[in-house]
Amino acid sequence: MGQPTFYIENNFEDERVDGIDKVTGKATYSAEHDIENMAYAVFVCSTIPKGAISNMQVGAAKNAPGVLDIIHHLNCPVVPGYNPYFKDPNKKGYEWRGLKVFNNNLVYSYGQPIALVVADTLERAVYAASLVKATYVKEAFSTNFQEDRTKESRLKKSGDYKRGEADFYKTAAYKIEAEYDIPIETHNPMELHATTAVWNGENQLTVYDKSQGPKGTQRDLANNFGLEEKNIRVVTEFVGGAFGSALRSWPHVTAAVIAAKKTKRPVKLMITREQMFTTVGYRPEAWQKIGISANEDGTLSGITHHAVSNTSSYEDFGEGIVNVSQFLYGCPNVNTSYRLLPLDLNTPTWMRGPGPATGCFALESALDELSYVLKMDPIELRLRNDVSVHPVNKLPWTTRFLKECYALGKKGIGWQNRPTEPGSLKENGMLVGYGMAVGVFGAGRGQAAAKGILKADGTFVMQSAVSDMGPGTATAMVNIGAELMGLAKQKVFFELGDTNFPPGPTQGGSGSTSAIGTAINAVCAALQENLKELAIAHIPAFKYAKPADITYKNGKLSLATGDSIQYTEVISKADKPLIEVVKDAARATAEAQKYAMNSFSAHFVKLHVHPITGVISIKHIVSVADCGKIIAINPARSQMVGGVVGGIGMALTEETVVDHRYGKYMNANFADYHVPVNADAPPMDIYFINEPDHIISPTGAKGIGEIALVGVAPAIANAVYNATGKRIRRLPITPDKLVG
Ligand code: MOS
Numbered sequence: 001m002g003q004p005t006f007y008i009e010n011n012f013e014d015e016r017v018d019g020i021d022k023v024t025g026k027a028t029y030s031a032e033h034d035i036e037n038m039a040y041a042v043f044v045c046s047t048i049p050k051g052a053i054s055n056m057q058v059g060a061a062k063n064a065p066g067v068l069d070i071i072h073h074l075n076c077p078v079v080p081g082y083n084p085y086f087k088d089p090n091k092k093g094y095e096w097r098g099l100k101v102f103n104n105n106l107v108y109s110y111g112q113p114i115a116l117v118v119a120d121t122l123e124r125a126v127y128a129a130s131l132v133k134a135t136y137v138k139e140a141f142s143t144n145f146q147e148d149r150t151k152e153s154r155l156k157k158s159g160d161y162k163r164g165e166a167d168f169y170k171t172a173a174y175k176i177e178a179e180y181d182i183p184i185e186t187h188n189p190m191e192l193h194a195t196t197a198v199w200n201g202e203n204q205l206t207v208y209d210k211s212q213g214p215k216g217t218q219r220d221l222a223n224n225f226g227l228e229e230k231n232i233r234v235v236t237e238f239v240g241g242a243f244g245s246a247l248r249s250w251p252h253v254t255a256a257v258i259a260a261k262k263t264k265r266p267v268k269l270m271i272t273r274e275q276m277f278t279t280v281g282y283r284p285e286a287w288q289k290i291g292i293s294a295n296e297d298g299t300l301s302g303i304t305h306h307a308v309s310n311t312s313s314y315e316d317f318g319e320g321i322v323n324v325s326q327f328l329y330g331c332p333n334v335n336t337s338y339r340l341l342p343l344d345l346n347t348p349t350w351m352r353g354p355g356p357a358t359g360c361f362a363l364e365s366a367l368d369e370l371s372y373v374l375k376m377d378p379i380e381l382r383l384r385n386d387v388s389v390h391p392v393n394k395l396p397w398t399t400r401f402l403k404e405c406y407a408l409g410k411k412g413i414g415w416q417n418r419p420t421e422p423g424s425l426k427e428n429g430m431l432v433g434y435g436m437a438v439g440v441f442g443a444g445r446g447q448a449a450a451k452g453i454l455k456a457d458g459t460f461v462m463q464s465a466v467s468d469m470g471p472g473t474a475t476a477m478v479n480i481g482a483e484l485m486g487l488a489k490q491k492v493f494f495e496l497g498d499t500n501f502p503p504g505p506t507q508g509g510s511g512s513t514s515a516i517g518t519a520i521n522a523v524c525a526a527l528q529e530n531l532k533e534l535a536i537a538h539i540p541a542f543k544y545a546k547p548a549d550i551t552y553k554n555g556k557l558s559l560a561t562g563d564s565i566q567y568t569e570v571i572s573k574a575d576k577p578l579i580e581v582v583k584d585a586a587r588a589t590a591e592a593q594k595y596a597m598n599s600f601s602a603h604f605v606k607l608h609v610h611p612i613t614g615v616i617s618i619k620h621i622v623s624v625a626d627c628g629k630i631i632a633i634n635p636a637r638s639q640m641v642g643g644v645v646g647g648i649g650m651a652l653t654e655e656t657v658v659d660h661r662y663g664k665y666m667n668a669n670f671a672d673y674h675v676p677v678n679a680d681a682p683p684m685d686i687y688f689i690n691e692p693d694h695i696i697s698p699t700g701a702k703g704i705g706e707i708a709l710v711g712v713a714p715a716i717a718n719a720v721y722n723a724t725g726k727r728i729r730r731l732p733i734t735p736d737k738l739v740g
Pocket of ligand 1: 212242243244245247350351352353354507508509510
C-alpha cells in the first residue's frame, strides 16, 4: 500500500492547463465558432408523442424576413446513410442508429424534430420557427413506465444470469425483499449541444461539434453522408460538460449537415434547453426488485435482482443494471434478469455511471436494509462478503482496495457517532443520520493514438483527436508527458479536439487517462530512441555508442563516460527544427483475459433531516476512490466532487416528469428540473487510495469519472433511513416522501 493522498486546500500544483482560458471566456465552445456567411438553424419539434404528420404549414414561415430554407420530410435531400444498401439489401455493414431525422412523416416521441428553419440571423430563425405548424394523425401512445413495466408481452429480454440456486433468498431466515425505482434523469450539462457544419466542396466537410469523441462523430458523418473519413474534419476544442449526452451523434448533427448542404452556407444549429430533454438522451427510468439473504454471521447466501428500464420504440438502449449484483460481493446463489420496455419517448443513453449508478442504488440500499435485519454494522456486512476473485469470470482483480476505502471513509465521517437505532439521534433539533455505500465501474484501456513533437526550442507538444468534457484530459497528459520526458510542465503542451490529430478514443466510461496515457508512454519512449540515434549520428562524443549505452534523463542524453548533452542540442545539431512520432497503443485485450478490472469507491454521508418538514441537509460527505494512480490531483479531486454533486442530484432533486396525458416532459427547463447548486453541496473530503494499477495501463490509472457518482445516491438514502427510520425506495428523496 502506498500513501493515500488527499486534497490539500489551495494546492495549485496541478492547475488546469486550460483553466484560465475557460474562466476568462477565451475558450471557444462548439456554438462559438463564427464563420463567414453563416446561417442559423432552429428546430421545430413535434407536439404529439405518436402518429404521423398529415400536413406541414410552412407558408407564413417562408415569407418571414431572412428565411433561407425550411427543411422537413417532404423536401429533405437524400441522406445516403438512411438506406445505404437499397441497391443491394444483402450487403451488411453500417446500420443507422437512432432517429432518421426528416426521413418520413412518422412521429415517435413528443419533441421530435420535424422541421428545421434556416435564416440569416438566429432571431429570425427563432421567429420563423414559431410560425411553422403541423397537422397530425394521432395514434394511441404509451409513456407510462410504471403502468406498463408489468406487462410481460411488452418487455424485451436483455440478459439473464444464474449461479447456484435461483431465488435462494426466499427460504432464508435473514432476508429482505424490496423494490426500488429511479425516474428519468436528464444530463443537463451547462453547455447546450451545438453543431456548425461547413461544406468546403461537394465531398469535403468541416463540423464544429459538441462531442465526447470527435473521431466517433467523424465516423458517423462518413457513414451517414457517404464520405471518406479523411474528407471530414471534426473540431471540438472545449466541452462545457456532457455526462454521456455527447457520446453519440444525435439528430441535430445530421440536421445541421443537411441544412448546410441544402442552403450552400455554413449552418449553426444549437438546440434549446427543452430540446436537450427530447433529443440527446437521458438516464432511463428503472424499476428494480432485489431479494437478498445472509447467514447469521452476515455472509450472503442469495441475491436475486430483477430490473426493467425504458427504451424508445425505435431503438433499444440497455445498460446492464443488474450486473453489479453478480460480482461486487461473494455469494453462492445469484440470479438476475434485465428487461427493456419500449415507450413512446426519445431514446435514452449512457449517463454518468450508466448501469451501476442505477444498479448500486438498489443493491447498496438492499444491503443496508439487510444490515438492520442482521443487527450488523453495514461496513462489517460488506467486509464479510469482500472477495478478491471476480465471482462471475473467476479472475483475480488487478487491484481492489475496497477494504482500505472503508477504513478511510469510516474515520473521515466519524462513523462511531452513527446511531445503531434509526431516528434516535438529534443535533439542534434535527434528526441525524449516517450512511455509506459502494460504487463500482468497469476499468480498462481502450485503443488510442497520439503524436509527440519535440522541438529544438525546448517545447514538447502532444496531440490526439480526443475531447475533454471536463475531467482535465490535457492537464493529465501534460503531467504524464512532462514526467516521462523529464521536462518542466510549462514547456509541455497537449492539443486535442481535432480529427486532424491521430485518432484518440471517445471520452467515456472513465477510460481517457489509461488509453491516451498509454499512447503517450509509447510516444515518449519512441522519441527517446530517436534522440539516441540522432546523437549517435550527429554528436561526435556519441559516435561509437550503441543506443543501449545511452541513458535519457531529464532532457539529457548521457554516456557512462560522463559525456552528456541536452536533447535540444541534439535536435539542433541534427539540423532539424523538431522530431516527431505517432504511436498507436492497443486495447487491454490480453490483460482482460487474465484479470477482472474495476475502479471502486466508498461514499460516506452525514446528514440532518428536519423532523417536521422532512427537509434534508447534507452536512458532510467523505468519498474514497480506488481508481489507481492519481495523475493530476486537482482535476482528479474536482472530478470526484462533480460526481458526488451529481449523486446528490440523483438522490434528492433530479427527476424528469412525464405528463402521461400528453406524453410530454413537464419540467424540461432549468427552473423546474432541479440540478444541485452550490447551496446543495456540503463540505466534502475526497480521499484517493492512489495505488497504481500497472496491469491496466503503464500510467497506473484506472478511472475516476463514474465511481465518483456511483454509490452516492444509496449512501444518502441509507443515511436518511438512519436519521428517520423511513426507507425511501423511489428517487429523488423529496421532503413529501418523508412527512406523514
Ligand atoms: Mo460517460 S456516461 O461514459 O460519458
